Amino acid sequence: MTFTLRSALPAAALAVVTAATAASAASADLPTVPDSLFGEVAEDPQISVTFEDGTPVTDSTVVHRGDVLLVHGTGFSTEANRGGFIMPIFPGVANGVYVLYSGFGDDWRPSEGAPGEARTHPHDQLAWVMPDSSLEALPGAPLDMRTPIARESQRMETDGSFTARIVVDPPAETPGDNFGVYVYPAAGSINATEELFIPLAFSDEPGANTPATPTSDLVLDASVLEQVATEAGGKLAPREGAQVLDDGRIAFSRVEGEDADGVVRYRGTVHATAKFSLADIVIKDPWITTAADGSRVLSAEISDGYNTSDDTVTRRDLGTLVESDGQTVLVQGPVTLGAVDIAQ
Incomplete structure (x- = not known):
């Protein structure tokens, strides 16, 4: 099983974007x-x-x-x-x-x-x-x-x-x-x-204002998010250090020098949009936080509503990272959600 963002999205957001799917299909010949x-x-x-x-x-x-x-x-x-x-x-x-x-x-x-x-x-x-x-x-x-x-x-x-x-x-x-x-x-x-x-x-050569090239330091599967956006006539749009990889996964860039407090920070925003701007949900700036007992929690800022974009977000825990059979996996309680790729 691979890790998806289904559990991270507000339930209302999924419901409204699903409704947007029908609106998009009905308006194909607007x-x-x-x-x-x-x-x-x-x-x-x-x-x-x-x-x-x-x-x-x-x-x-x-x-x-x-x-x-x-x-x-x-x-x-x-x-x-x-x-x-x-x-x-x-x-x-x-x-x-x-x-x-x-x-x-x-x-x-x-x-x-x-x-x-x-x-x-x-x-x-x-x-x-x-x-x-x-x-x-x-x-x-x-x-x-x-x-x-x-x-x-x-x-x-x-x-x-x-x-x-x-x-x-x-x-x-x-x-x-x-x-x-x-x-x-x-x-x-x-x-x-x-x-x-x-x-x-x-x-296309870098200029004085060209942003730094994103890196794939934290990679998550976003198949559910991509499916909902695509069916709603939208897409996944990466910004500010994020990427959508060729295999559909999303990647974030590590923020160097900011993990002295036990938090490894990543930068980037991925927008999941719908046609006619009916929805805009983001996952933004993931963190890996190490607790006193050594456990590691993956969190990210997620939109508070179906079209709040990054205007209003709340940091939500996505699960705990553990090592299993030579790879890093994300778990929520007794359930293993899947692998997460973390660059060392």
């Missing part, structure tokens, strides 16, 4: 509403890009993973983009725009019929720029869509201006190799005026 139903909006959108310190990008600028960009928008309208998908933002409410850094192909524009796959990008790595009124209009029940979308939303001012902060972190596989900053209408709206692109070259 209908859209034409933006033209809500009339034309006069606007003249423009964008410029700087680094966080205000230094502008130029034709010769090359960015690296971890660099922070500010995308400055003017001339947009808070009344535009009121069609599109019927959820999570209801028709008639402005969808705003997506702002992101990635590599797309030559044919990426929604107004020219490019499919969504041409703009594939993790939602938690983009800025969803919208007016405050649109965020407030998102439903809070029976499924809370407002809270998770608030994590990726950034404000569009009443005059249509914004400054979106984005981190350069393109996925390993991008839809194309035209790298740069993209802006386009959010949530299925079609508005050619707001389809904007500023080329900005990317280097």
Whole structure:
């Protein structure tokens, strides 16, 4: 038997994510509403890009993973983009725009019929720029869509201006190799005026802001978590020192020099998400604590609810680590849950 995270997840979280599975399946062909139903909006959108310190990008600028960009928008309208998908933002409410850094192909524009796959990008790595009124209009029940979308939303001012902060972190596989900053209408709206692109070259070589490469110092099986996320139209997303390995297990990086108190600490966060941001559960920063009697307990911070992400977490004991037949196993009382790989 292999160790899974079933016992670590809040029971309510599993129930709601299971419900999200049905919602995701039912919405596989989510209908859209034409933006033209809500009339034309006069606007003249423009964008410029700087680094966080205000230094502008130029034709010769090359960015690296971890660099922070500010995308400055003017001339947009808070009344535009009121069609599109019927959820999570209801028709008639402005969808705003997506702002992101990635590599797309030559044919990426929604107004020219490019499919969504041409703009594939993790939602938690983009800025969803919208007016405050649109965020407030998102439903809070029976499924809370407002809270998770608030994590990726950034404000569009009443005059249509914004400054979106984005981190350069393109996925390993991008839809194309035209790298740069993209802006386009959010949530299925079609508005050619707001389809904007500023080329900005990317280097995969480490830069001054590139995070340290994660290491596989503590490896756990996450098959249950992955299955639930996948069936709910989501995925496992590692951040800040965590990895999802090719065999589906999740790995965390050891924090060096912080175990003098008998606690070996690991860093990293793994998000289990569902489609349409219906859920976001994390397992974060595992510890191995050695007690006075020499026993070792594995714990981790786990989301308090189905969509609290890492906003509110509680450290929970996952079990006790013991040596058996030359390997480390996790046990809870009389039950052996399975093997855990720990780098020495």
